[in-house]
Amino acid sequence: xxxxxxxxxxxxxxxxxxxxxxxxxxxxxxxxxxxxxxxxxxxxxxxxxxxxxxxxxxxxxxxxxxxxxxxxxxxxxxxxxxxxxxxxxxxxxxxxxxxxxxxxxxxxxxxxxxxxxxxxxxxxxxxxxxxxxxxxxxxxxxxxxxxxxxxxxxxxxxxxxxxxxxxxxxxxxxxxxxxxxxxxxxxxxxxxxxxxxxxxxxxxxxxxxxxxxxxxxxxxxxxxxxxxxxxxxxxxxxxxxxxxxxxxxxxxxxxxxxxxxxxxxxxxxxxxxxxxxxxxxxxxxxxxxxxxxxxxxxxxxxxxxxxxxxxxxxxxxxxxxxxxxxxxxxxxxxxxxxxxxxxxxxxxxxxxxxxxxxxxxxxxxxxxxxxxxxxxxxxxxxxxxxxxxxxxxxxxxxxxxxxxxxxxxxxxxxxxxxxxxxxxxxxxxxxxxxxxxxxxxxxxxxxxxxxxxxxxxxxxxxxxxxxxxxxxxxxxxxxxxxxxxxxxxxxxxxxxxxxxxxxxxxxxxxxxxxxxxxxxxxxxxxxxxxxxxxxxxxxxxxxxxxxxxxxxxxxxxxxxxxxxxxxxxxxxxxxxxxxxxxxxxxxxxxxxxxxxxxxxxxxxxxxxxxxxxxxxxxxxxxxxxxxxxxxxxxxxxxxxxxxxxxxxxxx
Amino acid sequence: xxxxxxxxxxxxxxxxxxxxxxxxxxxxxxxxxxxxxxxxxxxxxxxxxxxxxxxxxxxxxxxxxxxxxxxxxxxxxxxxxxxxxxxxxxxxxxxxxxxxxxxxxxxxxxxxxxxxxxxxxxxxxxxxxxxxxxxxxxxxxxxxxxxxxxxxxxxxxxxxxxxxxxxxxxxxxxxxxxxxxxxxxxxxxxxxxxxxxxxxxxxxxxxxxxxxxxxxxxxxxxxxxxxxxxxxxxxxxxxxxxxxxxxxxxxxxxxxxxxxxxxxxxxxxxxxxxxxxxxxxxxxxxxxxxxxxxxxxxxxxxxxxxxxxxxxxxxxxxxxxxxxxxxxxxxxxxxxxxxxxxxxxx
Numbered sequence: 001x002x003x004x005x006x007x008x009x010x011x012x013x014x015x016x017x018x019x020x021x022x023x024x025x026x027x028x029x030x031x032x033x034x035x036x037x038x039x040x041x042x043x044x045x046x047x048x049x050x051x052x053x054x055x056x057x058x059x060x061x062x063x064x065x066x067x068x069x070x071x072x073x074x075x076x077x078x079x080x081x082x083x084x085x086x087x088x089x090x091x092x093x094x095x096x097x098x099x100x101x102x103x104x105x106x107x108x109x110x111x112x113x114x115x116x117x118x119x120x121x122x123x124x125x126x127x128x129x130x131x132x133x134x135x136x137x138x139x140x141x142x143x144x145x146x147x148x149x150x151x152x153x154x155x156x157x158x159x160x161x162x163x164x165x166x167x168x169x170x171x172x173x174x175x176x177x178x179x180x181x182x183x184x185x186x187x188x189x190x191x192x193x194x195x196x197x198x199x200x201x202x203x204x205x206x207x208x209x210x211x212x213x214x215x216x217x218x219x220x221x222x223x224x225x226x227x228x229x230x231x232x233x234x235x236x237x238x239x240x241x242x243x244x245x246x247x248x249x250x251x252x253x254x255x256x257x258x259x260x261x262x263x264x265x266x267x268x269x270x271x272x273x274x275x276x277x278x279x280x281x282x283x284x285x286x287x288x289x290x291x292x293x294x295x296x297x298x299x300x301x302x303x304x305x306x307x308x309x310x311x312x313x314x315x316x317x318x319x320x321x322x323x324x325x326x327x328x329x330x331x332x333x334x335x336x337x338x339x340x341x342x343x344x345x346x347x348x349x350x351x352x353x354x355x356x357x358x359x360x361x362x363x364x365x366x367x368x369x370x371x372x373x374x375x376x377x378x379x380x381x382x383x384x385x386x387x388x389x390x391x392x393x394x395x396x397x398x399x400x401x402x403x404x405x406x407x408x409x410x411x412x413x414x415x416x417x418x419x420x421x422x423x424x425x426x427x428x429x430x431x432x433x434x435x436x437x438x439x440x441x442x443x444x445x446x447x448x449x450x451x452x453x454x455x456x457x458x459x460x461x462x463x464x465x466x467x468x469x470x471x472x473x474x475x476x477x478x479x480x481x482x483x484x485x486x487x488x489x490x491x492x493x494x495x496x497x498x499x500x501x502x503x504x505x506x507x508x509x510x511x512x513x514x515x516x517x518x519x520x521x522x523x524x525x526x527x528x529x530x531x532x533x534x535x536x537x538x539x540x541x542x543x544x545x546x547x548x549x550x551x552x553x554x555x556x557x558x559x560x561x562x563x564x565x566x567x568x569x570x571x572x573x574x575x576x577x578x579x580x581x582x583x584x585x586x587x588x589x590x591x592x593x594x595x596x597x598x599x600x601x602x603x604x605x606x607x608x609x610x611x612x613x614x615x616x617x618x619x620x621x622x623x624x625x626x627x628x629x630x631x632x633x634x635x636x637x638x639x640x641x642x643x644x645x646x647x648x649x650x651x
Numbered sequence: 652x653x654x655x656x657x658x659x660x661x662x663x664x665x666x667x668x669x670x671x672x673x674x675x676x677x678x679x680x681x682x683x684x685x686x687x688x689x690x691x692x693x694x695x696x697x698x699x700x701x702x703x704x705x706x707x708x709x710x711x712x713x714x715x716x717x718x719x720x721x722x723x724x725x726x727x728x729x730x731x732x733x734x735x736x737x738x739x740x741x742x743x744x745x746x747x748x749x750x751x752x753x754x755x756x757x758x759x760x761x762x763x764x765x766x767x768x769x770x771x772x773x774x775x776x777x778x779x780x781x782x783x784x785x786x787x788x789x790x791x792x793x794x795x796x797x798x799x800x801x802x803x804x805x806x807x808x809x810x811x812x813x814x815x816x817x818x819x820x821x822x823x824x825x826x827x828x829x830x831x832x833x834x835x836x837x838x839x840x841x842x843x844x845x846x847x848x849x850x851x852x853x854x855x856x857x858x859x860x861x862x863x864x865x866x867x868x869x870x871x872x873x874x875x876x877x878x879x880x881x882x883x884x885x886x887x888x889x890x891x892x893x894x895x896x897x898x899x900x901x902x903x904x905x906x907x908x909x910x911x912x913x914x915x916x917x918x919x920x921x922x923x924x925x926x927x928x929x930x931x932x933x934x935x936x937x938x939x940x941x942x943x944x945x946x947x948x949x950x951x952x953x954x955x956x957x958x959x960x961x962x963x964x965x966x967x968x969x970x971x972x973x974x975x976x977x978x979x980x981x982x983x984x985x986x987x988x989x990x991x992x993x994x995x996x997x
Contacts, residue, residue, distance in 0.1 A: 082874035082973050155871045161848055162831040162873055167792075252849040258832060259847065293729075293738055297746030323834055323843040323870075325826070325852030328776045335772075336765045343758055349715065350753030354746035356722035362729045362738065371723060378715040382708035385761070389704050389768040391697045391775055394842020395686040398834060398869035427734070436731045462705075464684025464838050466869045469877035473952075477682025517734035553742035 006589050006643065010568040010577070015537040023571055028120070028533040030595055039595040041125035042533055046132045047111025048429060053136055054104035058415075059496070060143070061095030064088045066493055068470075073486040075474035085470035086153040087172070091146050093156030094176070098183055099139045101276040101414050106131070106190055108421055109218040109279060111429065113194070115524035115531060116212045116286075118203025118540045120576040121592055123196040126599050126635065131190035133603035138183035141607060145175035145614075152176035155468060157269060157320075158239075160250040160261045165243045171614065174243060177236040178610045184233040185606065191222035191229075198222075200578050203523065204586040205542040205562070209300065212522055212545075216303045217282025220310045221275035227314070228275070232268035235261055240613075259324060266317035274313040277409060278306055280417040281348060281377075284370045287417075287424045288352055290520040291367035292359025295546060295553055298351035305344035312341045322393045331390055338388030345381055349374060364518075365439030369420030372447055376412025380405060383458065398468075401461025407454045419446065419499060426503070427517045431529040432510030438502045446495030453488025456481040521546030526564040538567035539577050542584070573641060591642045598635040605631055683865040686838035690864070691857040692778070692821070693841050696771045704764060711760075778821030778855050785823040786814060790833030790846035790868065792975060793875035794937055794950040799895070800825070808898050809925070811937030813945045815884045817891040818858050826852040834870035837883050843869055858885030863946070874973035880951030894944070901928030902940055902996045912992030919979045920989070926996060936976065942996040949974075960990050 013020065030040040040046070068088045071079045080088065110128065114121050122128045145151060150172045154163045163173045198219040202211065238249040239261070248254035250261050289296045296302065318326065318334040352374050361367055383405040387393045396402060419442075426434050460481040465472065472478055516525040523540055524531070525548055540563060544550055547562035568577060574592035579585055605627030612621025638644035679685040689698035732738065789796040798809045816822045826835050828848035836843040841856040858864065868879035886894065905913055913929065921931030927940040942948075945955055949970055953959040962969075965986055967976040981989070 082877070086874060159832055159870070162871070167831050167873065252828075256849075258828075258849060294741040294743065298750045301747075301750055323845050324847060325844055325850065328772060332769060332772055335768055339761050339765050339768070342761055343754060346754045346757040347750055350750045351746070353715070353718050353722050353753075354749035356719070357725070357749070358743050358746045359741055360726070360729060360739075361723050362732065364731050371719060374719050375712070375716050379712055382711050385764070386701075386704045386708055389700065389764060391768065391771045391842065392701045392704055394844075395697065395701060395838060397843060398871075433734055459678065462685065462687055463678055463682035464686060464865075464867070466684075466867055466876075468871040470874075471877050476684060477678055511734060514735045519735065519737045549740060552740045554744075 006591070008589065010570055010589060012567060013538060013569050014566045015564070017537075017569075020537050020569065020571070021532070024534040024537060025532060027571065027574055030533065036595065038600050039129075039597045041121065041129050041593065041595050041599075043110050043114050043122045043125065043128055044429075044531065044533075044535075046128050047107050047109070049132055050103055050107025050110055050135070052107075053132075053139065054100050054107055055500075057095050057099040057139060058104070061092050061100060062493055062496065064092040064095070066489060068092070069486040069489045071470065072472075072482050074483060075472050075476070075479055077471060080470065082470045083153065086468075087146065087149075087151040089468060090152045090155055094142065094152055096410060097156055097272070097276075098180065099135075099142070101410055102187065102272070103135055104418055105218065105221070105276060105279040105414070106135075106187075108283065108418070108425070109194065109214070110190075112425065112524060113197055113215060113218070114201070114535055115428075115527065116522050117197070117201055117215060118206060118523045118536060118542060119197070119201040120535050120539075120570075120574070122193050123201050123590075124193045126593055126596050127189045127193050129596070129599035130602060131186045131193065133600045134182060134186035134189075134606065137603045137607040138179050138186060141182060141610065141614075142175065142179035145172070145179070150175055157265055158261075160239065160242075160258050161252060163239060163261075164250060174240060175614050177240040177243075178614045180236050181233050181240075182606065182610050184229045187225055188229050191225040194218055194222035195226070199581040201576060201590075202579055202584045203540045203542045204568075204577065204579055204584055205560070206579075206584045208582050208584075209303075210542055210545045211303075212282070213285035213296065213299070213302055213306065214279060214282035216306045217279040217285075220306050221278045224271045224275050224310050224313065228268040228271040231264045232272075235264035235268075238264075244616075259321070262321050262324065263317070266320045267314075269320065270317040271310070271313050273409065274310055277413040278310065280414045280421075282306070283417045283421045283424075284352065284373055285348070286522065287366060287420060288370040289355050289359070290424070290518050291362045291364055291370070292355050293362065294355065294359035295521075295549075296351060297354040297358060298347065299545065301347045302351050305347040308344040309341065312337060312344070316341055316388075319388060319393065322390055323397055328390075335388060335390035335393075339385060341388075342381060342385050345377075349378060349381075364423065365434070365436055365443055366420045366423035368440070368443045368447075369416050369423065372443075373412065373416040373420065376408055376416055376450075379455075380408030380412045383408060396461065398466060399461040400457045400465045400467055403467050404454055404457035404461055407457070411450055411454070416446075416450075422499070422503070424518070425524075426506070427510075427513030428524055428529050428531070430507055430510070431513050432506055433513050433517060434502050434506045434510060438498060438505075442495055442498040442502060445498055446492055449488050449491030449493070449495050451488070453485050453492050456484045456488070460485070516548065519548075521549040523547055523564065536564075536567075538565075538569055540564040541567055593639070593642060596635070598631055602628055602631040602635065684838050684867055686842075688839065690839050690862065691841075691859045693775050693856050694839060696774045697842065700767060700771045703767065707760060707764065778823075778857065780821055782823040782855060783817055783820040785825060786816075787825045787827060788814070788835055788846065789827040789829040790835065790872070790879075791829035792831065792873050793868070793879040793971065795835075795868075795879070795881045796829065796937065799898070806899060808927075808940075809938040810898060810941065810945075811939075812880070812947065812950045813882045813884060815886060815891055815894050816856075816858060817888045818861050818885045819888070821855050821857045823855045824853065826854065831872050832870050833868045833872050833879065835866070836869045837864050837866035837881070839864045840883060845870055856883075858883070861885050861887055861890075865951070867951075875971045878950060878952045878971050878974075880947075882946060882951055884946075897944070898941055902926060904928070905992060905995050908988070909992050909995055912988030912990070915981075915985045916989045916992050919981060919985070923976070939993065939996060942993055944997060957990065957994065960993060961986065964989060 030036040071077050153172050241247040242250055248256045250256045316338045319338040387396050423434050460478045463477045465478045513529045515528050543560035543562040576590050577586050578588040578590045605624050609621050609624030679687040785800045787798040787800055795812050797814050801807050826846040828846045832847050834843045834845045844852050844854040862885055864883040866881040917930045923933040923936035925932050925938045948955050949963050967974050
């Protein structure tokens with residue numbers, strides 16, 4: 001292994017060259033059995049695990065919601081005690097925000113990125129595995145506490161002083177704090193991986209103006225996470241110190257500041273909202289045009305709008321704090337920014353409408369989800385616009401209007417695109433089509449159930465119903481609205497159930513999909529379904545935004561021909577090509593690591609560390625920390641096959 | 652879409668907005684915590700702005716929905732095809748105009764909304780007239796402590812969960828966080844301001860006409876967050892004065908059977924509750940000096956009736972599970988005595 005190995009002129013061949021596929025399979029295949037399952041670094045395997053795990057949490061969070069919707073179905077009901085209600089609504093929020101909405105998009109991006117970018121894996125495959133295992137461990141960690149009756153009970157944004165030990169004496173908040181810090185490690189390493197992959201692993205020729213919008217959405221969200229996650233991890237760490245070691249960061253009698261928590265939390269929280277919708281918007285921007293039989297209108301504007309939303313998204317966090325008594329002059333800036341941030345979203349909305357208008361829709365289930373999303377996105381957007389107006393928000397905030405808003409954002413802009421994306425990419429994942437007849441039932445049940453359940457929340461909010469109340473008196477004007485909401489939420493749940501039925505049934509019995517069932521334009525559809533472990537037998541070369549539609553749609557200025565049938569072979573071990581950040585000029589052959597147990601072991605060690613801290617079992621914490629140190633030591637030990645050992649002096 | 656189609660879209664939108672308006676007004680009158688109808692100098696500009704942005708929102712939803720529907724159904728669509736079918740593609744240019752016009756119009760509406768927002772903000776930040784009085788409100792788990800402030804210490808008094816104000820003049824509030832964060836909200840008169848430990852927030856309100864206005868804590872504050880209401884009673888100036896002077900007095904001394912009840916009250920309740928002029932001087936719970944002048948008990952959870960008083964005293968955890976008021980060890984006769992005594996606190 002020498003430097004020359006990275007800079008050698010790679011062999012070029014046709015993708016169906018005799019013997020190439022079996023050779024690559026031998027190089028890239030994960031060992032069968034439990035050992036392979038624990039050590040794999042295949043981004044497709046990791047991506048699917050992310051999606052399945054996130055859906056498991058979606059179901060858990062959904063069941064929690066159904067239980068407390070029964071409690072709220074009528075006034076003065078006593079199905080749940082206040083403490084049970086508080087743990088349920090908090091765990092519901094924590095689950096949906098932290099354990100479903102972000103990770104499910106990481107799952108799609110993990111699976112799809114190397115395929116749409118034309119690479120053989122993510123830039124840092126072991127980090128990718130680590131990111132998944134820590135996510136799984138933190139989810140189990142948080143749910144173990146919940147199962148033992150120590151779920152968080154202070155709302156997902158966990159305001160102090162109610163979260164301080166003086167008012168919340170149990171271990172509930174400690175587990176919440178530690179679980180979220182642990183999850184933050186997962187999100188951070190995952191985000192770094194996306195950014196590096198975006199900058200360096202795009203196929204030769206996939207210049208910055210040819211990247212699918214999904215990748216723009218995810219990289220924007222990831223870059224934001226790298227800046228946003230430290231704020232929330234710090235906040236939870238300081239709180240944990242206050243609660244366990246008597247520090248005074250938030251301790252009012254000793255001069256601590258409750259608003260410090262709110263600033264730190266929302267500096268994370270608001271960018272996070274965009275991080276869990278921008279990749280989903282990207283899915284629609286890439287998926288919708290396929291079913292309109294034309295390229296996306298306004299590609300450049302949509303890509304720039306994605307980035308602009310995120311940049312502005314860092315300047316609006318105080319709109320969650322309009323009622324905290326900050327001076328009106330400073331609040332007014334945040335109010336104006338919160339209204340103006342709708343402009344880049346308007347770009348996307350009109351681009352999608354224009355795409356449908358100027359195309360010819362194909363009424364697939366995926367199309368129904370993507371097209372209806374535009375309306376749900378608009379509803380969630382305009383209710384956000386209303387809350388951006390400071391004097392109006394003094395009324396709206398902390399009422400059910402905000403609950404309606406957040407659900408139109410999270411379900412409308414995350415769940416609907418995600419389910420559409422399942423219908424769109426399931427054939428790629430499994431090689432089989434989802435059933436379309438059941439799909440239409442699935443869509444209409446979800447769409448009607450969702451609007452029936454969540455639209456009335458706007459009205460109960462305008463009629464003054466405060467959020468986070470475990471019950472309400474009669475005579476407040478909210479009875480019927482709540483009954484409808486509860487009914488609608490159960491209809492929506494039936495819709496999700498139909499999706500699961502469809503997925504399970506179609507995995508076995510679905511019609512065979514072939515490589516490109518939708519006649520879609522991007523690189524993932526050029527390989528078999530499901531794709532082989534090495535993704536591409538030869539590295540594709542990209543000459544336009546839609547390599548598989550070339551010759552069928554008018555070319556853009558500067559377009560050239562894409563090659564997917566022939567290209568660089570790269571079969572000296574696990575290899576892919578590294579390209580330059582802007583123009584994607586190939587520059588180096590990247591050596592990819594073998595499967596490894598280091599990520600799963602590191603996750604277990606870190607979980608033991610955090611469990612030790614939470615349970616005050618100090619030997620366990622120390623053992624976890626030592627284990628993690630040893631694991632990282634082994635992980636970073638130079639490997640000859642990766643060229644990490646010293647070069648011979650004579651080279 | 653043809654021109655006539657466009658006209659229908661507009662009239663549909665107007666009709667829809669009108670229907671919404673009627674529905675909301677009707678529903679709002681039956682909902683005491685609604686904020687679509689306001690009553691005072693601080694509320695009026697905010698209510699107008701709320702309706703304004705609400706109608707903009709409804710119009711945007713209607714327009715976008717119609718555009719999406721129009722885009723989908725303006726020509727026959729195509730059904731699901733067999734996997735791998737290569738349908739014809741279109742590369743028609745010209746979509747960019749949608750973005751220019753759509754974003755242009757949106758930006759103008761958004762900018763106008765910002766300007767309107769700032770104007771309303773300037774109007775409601777502070778009252779245009781001098782405030783008639785300053786009331787200090789402390790949010791506590793799960794009730795509101797209310798003190799009427801005065802430069803003369805003898806004219807300061809405390810009450811709880813029911814705030815009386817004179818009509819037609821601004822009233823200033825100092826908001827204090829007693830334990831955790833709460834949010835002080837009387838929707839018909841003013842938006843929310845949090846009560847946060849370690850800082851004093853201020854707000855003001857003005858009631859244009861007499862009435863009883865409902866309020867509620869709106870920052871999640873623990874298990875009984877749901878039962879942390881309050882009432883604001885706006886009265887013409889003379890009536891308010893009379894109420895105010897009465898509240899300043901200590902309640903009349905009691906005798907006979909009621910005196911026994913007072914002794915039991917002082918023993919069992921006096922370490923948390925205060926009744927001015929007696930040995931009961933607790934500060935943890937609401938001041939009960941003129942309890943019977945209040946319309947509700949337990950932070951606007953129950954109407955102030957003799958039955959409810961008995962229920963609340965004998966089983967606070969049944970009414971508000973988790974409330975900090977514990978169930979006292981009382982015999983039936985002690986309970987009746989305490990209630991009888993409380994009923995003298997007029």
